Amino acid sequence: MFDDLRDLYQEVILDHGRNPRNFGRPDSFNRTAKGDNPMCGDKIAVYLTLAPDGSIQDAHFDGRGCAISQASASLMTEILKGKSQAEAEALFGHFHDMCTKDDHEHTDHGPVDEEAFEKLQVLSGVREFPMRVKCATLAWHAMNAALHGEEKTSTE
């Protein structure tokens, strides 16, 4: 019945959705921001620990959401560890394009860690589900807001 949904809900996603990594508010962090998806009521918070050089030492998240948004947040926190701010932003740019645009429309967001980006490909299925794009990008918007020291963000 749901055969063509396997593109959207790949095994990796179901796994991360069921067992999110880096879940929960950590004892220490120095940047945080909330993300709010008014469409479905999802709210998540991202907690970053930035090193003195500005790179991301650690990343966690909590809050509720659908399988897509939980998996996306979980994957994101795994991938971001050790990335510089510029790398994180480039990944966000590429990821956002991947979720919303056809290949030829992608714009340049600077050099990207190919290996990390590869892992995010499991989420590329959302492009066929416009209403689910916000679920996939929610955590990234929050991360971006946290990086820029804002306190709260919304994906809209």
Add this chain to the structure above:
Amino acid sequence: MFDDLRDLYQEVILDHGRNPRNFGRPDSFNRTAKGDNPMCGDKIAVYLTLAPDGSIQDAHFDGRGCAISQASASLMTEILKGKSQAEAEALFGHFHDMCTKDDHEHTDHGPVDEEAFEKLQVLSGVREFPMRVKCATLAWHAMNAALHGEEKTSTE
């Protein structure tokens, strides 16, 4: 081209429309009210002189309006002279029914001066022209408001 408009614009009406009787603000009167038809911009004023017994000694009007409203006002001022307040109201009720309702729907407005009412029959054509009913009844509404000592009225 306009054959079936002869019902609406009978000769009497065209005549009263061109040469309205009792037109102009009289030097003395003791009741007055304005009528305003927002649809076409017509504004008229009715001036009554009531005798000590309350009967209508004299009636005048001024203001601008279409052929129907001018003729109706003109006819009204002619007819009202000498009528008691109750007679005037009965005439108004009958006239209003004539303009808006089928015969069998007419309600009882008290005894009416048949001869006076006969004269008003020339306006019965408006019943086929719902948008013109207000033109025909404008002066009567104003007269009624004047009788009841109100200062200004509108037909709506």
Add this chain to the structure above:
Amino acid sequence: MSSHAAVRAAIGDNAPYDVMRVRQDFPILSRTVHDKPGRAGKPLVYLDSAASAQKPRQVIDAMKRFLEEDYANVHRGVHFLSQRSTDLYEATRDKAAAFLNAPSREHIVFTRNATEAFNLVAQSWGRANLKAGDAVLISGMEHHANIVPWQLLRDQIGIALKVVPVLDDGSLDMDAYADLLTDDVKLVAITHASNVLGTINPAKEIARLAHARGKTVLFDGSQAAVHGPVDVRAIDADFYIFTGHKLYGPTGIGVLYGRKEILDRMPPYQGGGDMISSVSFEETVYREAPYRFEAGTPPIIEGVGLGAAIDYVTALGMDAIHAHEQRLLAHAMDRLKDVDGLRVLGTAPAKAAIISFTVEGIHPHDIGTLLDRAGVAVRVGRHCAEPLMDRFGVGATARASFGLYNTEAEVETLVEAVKATKSFFG
């Protein structure tokens, strides 16, 4: 057995309500969704009527015919089409009045949707009748349309907002309600039926208690007016609101019923053409109610469509529609009981055919996406009732809502699809 006969059998052979014939009036219901080249899609199972109902051919055709034959702007024209148009548009005011058992067309104000009707009452009646320290009493199961306009007014003039709590089964806490009718409360604004829980509130009792204490009473009938007969005089409402697009009519039109004495004393809401009696730069004289509240060119085509919709449901019979939907509801509640981990929010005894549910371990958003692939259109999210979500400790729900065209076979499809969703994530 033809499918027609199957359904008649399913809903009871002596049921006078022929849902299969009714369905033929709705062109969209025979479509499939998610068709792909080389693969037929799934038949549409439309269970989202609480968000907006589909339109019968009678409504679609009435609007089409009107535009092809009789359209013009209304109210100020002497020409033929303008008169036709005005007659048709104003006839819907009579139909809306009859539909609600209001005394006459003068009680009926047309708005853009239900939401605008609340804003109209808040800004016109509210500003004229409320002052800082006064309170408006709403309930914990209100749609945002009956919350945010009062919050805007609160921020503007300093009124307070009080809230009648909701019991665990989704009923209104009537004891708390009686206690909350304190002197500061000037308006009671409560939904007649909840768009999330389905709960049908005891409108007559709510109005009786409020009126006994001299308060004005407004009901949100956006859902209630769709699922069964409404009689504003029997329940003694001062204001009653519903919206065209949920009553099988077009978008772009809502209805505000108001007691004439109240409407007559309300200041205008928006300014513009058609609502004035005379205008100069210094002074403007407004028209009488209801026209005073309808500024500019009204929703003429929408009025004609709504008239056809009212005719349609009236011909079917609001009682018959109610009975049909209650059979569906009972069946669906029964069948969903069997699904492990499924929780229904709202089990009050008086309930419209609206079922909000959650499934353990699966987010409503994912449920929505999977059901959709099975052809089943449900709404997922907060249903514009965020405080209610908080009350029940859920972030969102999935909601299946039934209309006059749904069948028991569709209930089965829903249940099967929910089960398949569970195994998918299982």
Add this chain to the structure above:
Amino acid sequence: MSSHAAVRAAIGDNAPYDVMRVRQDFPILSRTVHDKPGRAGKPLVYLDSAASAQKPRQVIDAMKRFLEEDYANVHRGVHFLSQRSTDLYEATRDKAAAFLNAPSREHIVFTRNATEAFNLVAQSWGRANLKAGDAVLISGMEHHANIVPWQLLRDQIGIALKVVPVLDDGSLDMDAYADLLTDDVKLVAITHASNVLGTINPAKEIARLAHARGKTVLFDGSQAAVHGPVDVRAIDADFYIFTGHKLYGPTGIGVLYGRKEILDRMPPYQGGGDMISSVSFEETVYREAPYRFEAGTPPIIEGVGLGAAIDYVTALGMDAIHAHEQRLLAHAMDRLKDVDGLRVLGTAPAKAAIISFTVEGIHPHDIGTLLDRAGVAVRVGRHCAEPLMDRFGVGATARASFGLYNTEAEVETLVEAVKATKSFFG
């Protein structure tokens, strides 16, 4: 010669604009009026497009098809139809943006009609940006929609209303305008084209002078946007308003263009669903513009219809429509000159195809009734512009207004009917 060829000959053989083909798109234009048993009626000559335009089959069919195939509520649904519906509805925002040459869909707010757009600006922008003693500068040729909302605001917060006079030929007095741009004036709100006089005002110059003095500028494009191309960036408008039903689209939808920076800083207008980001009883967070201004279920069907209307006029070409109407206007002005006692109000050099006139000794209301019997639909009255009537010392006028479907033959019918009216009363 076929009637088709006749018209092509009449409008010049090399004219690319084929009005007879265009007319076939409008089902209503082939009807007759005042038919009686045993007597055929008169062919409809529709000269009331300034009040509301007729709709082409393309618009009627787009709405019908949408309701038969794709309808659902928008914005918050994950299911198939809801996505379809949202895409179609939001596509019209893009179309409206392109139609006005606005930078993007975020500049486009959908309202109920033009009138609501003025009220929105007055209540949201006005309350946030104006205080007692500030002034709004309008003109002597405004529609009530651009007068009364400011009067309501005046009564609420004590602003002043100033008025740019109109010259005898119906032009705006630009010298007076420049002088009136004093420090207290914060907003200039002027019509781009007059619905009575036809005058097309020099929008670019109006905006240039106002902006040089730091004022915000709003144009009423309800008429201008219908008769020719509009470019909000070229004229440098801060707000620009038009209404769907005059642009050959449905009732129930209007368009407010706003500069994004301005919209973003405006507080919400009405409260309800869809315009909020989160709601609790204590606090509500509003969405970004333009959605913040659209509370409740939007005019979805109307949005689809308006999209089809914009497609339609864009395909014909606003330039071509303008040229066609200007030919009609020139012809009509020329022919009406011959009618004794006929006075045209509004003879400004830049003029849309709208002709208001009076005939000596005959009240416009009587003219309207007689023309109507001849099949000619004109509007009579004050045209929601009462102060302008006073300015020209008339109680009312008759107004013939032309649309993209009118022909020179119809101008002839009008002129003949006016002459016959004269002899009837003569």
